[in-house]
Amino acid sequence: MGPEDIQVGNFFNRDVVSIKDFSRKDLEFIFSCTDRVASLKPHEKAELGKGRTLGYIFYEPSTRTRMSFEAAMASLGGSSIGIFDSKTASVEKGESLADTIRIMDLYSDVIVLRHPLDGSSRFAAELSKHPLINAGSGGEEHPTQAMLDLYTMLKVKKRIDGLNIGIVGDLKYGRTVYSLLYGLSNYDVTIHLISPPTLSIRKESIYEAMKDLKIIEHENLDDRILSDLDIIYVTRIQKERFPDPQEYEKVKGTYTIDTSILGRAKSDVSIMHPMPRLEEISHSIDNTENAIYFKQAAYGKELRAALLALILNERLI
């Protein structure tokens, strides 16, 4: 990308509902714009969202997603308003999602929504006149997380094609995994899915990605798999998903990424996590070169800033 104005083209006023709506070309354009926006001087960046308002509605808890959107909007010179505790809003009085979206649409230039129902963002985007960004819809999707995950892979590994990627943990309920798999289906990668059988991937949710992906499923993260992986993408195993607590105790340690695992993996293996992490990544590896989950969270702000800039502007200077 040259120093000339960036033609935003089909991103201006665009909804971000599903990663499936973005081609490889689209994603690569977003990644190059992320580099470009990140390199701008603060006063240049602050022109991209000046006088604009981001409205967020979070029906579920969030730390990184909400804060990174707020920080991203602030870096563009814009402001944020919103609901992050539905108990303090009319949602608690029984207001429908539809009405909440219609109201937020009156007060903001772009809406960021997290909601526990699958498909909630597509529905909300149909109602909203302003562009809507899905920040997590039930167990379905979290497209901006997948975008930042791919961007992180690209920044750290300098490529995505040809990578061997292990995705470990709760693959059934974690929405980030579904968006990530669809995002990765644009690339030539080999995916190892590692989970207990009770938490294995929902095939019906990746039907369209399966024809483009090389997927191998495993129950254990053994040495044979470990030695192949360029990236280990770890997700949180949620205790509450196990009907039998003893089953949880049995599997939780299986997937803990610690110095012992690193010692048996490729020396340059990268450990990623959408966060929050609990016991699945030992703090003992936080300061290693392999641990890139904090870098990943930092890229989240940069990528979301670029995405907002693309959505809010006809041209980027």
Next chain:
Amino acid sequence: MSDSNQLLVRRIRNGTVIDHIQYGRAMFVLRALNITGKEGNVVTVALNVPSSKHKKKDIIKVENRFLEKDETNKLALIAPHATINIIREYRLVEKRKIVLPDSIVGIFGCPNLNCVTNSEDIKSTIDVIDKTKIVMKCRYCGRALTVNELVS
């Protein structure tokens, strides 16, 4: 329909004959069309009828009901190879093949209980993503769905 099959299911004066239903699917067809028997009209169901094309088929004859095109959308999933024959005064006045549409709006609910279509006031929209294997997808929650999941 061969002569031997006509012996099994008598001719009707007015109504709809749904022929070439994949065997075993007749009951799903009745359910999709909301034919319970309480409507009062004569309904004849023939199961496992010998068929030259598919070895076996099911046939339904509904007297005094003329199936509309929007209703055939329902059958496109359950009985995609069926033919709809509209009969008036014992004469075949219209013969329709069922064409699997690209999407089906407002007929089937999404079986995913966590789908927004089951909570908010939305017409469910099912997109057909694989016409050969007959795989659908809820436009909202994105889940791939089989015929059995939609019909049951």
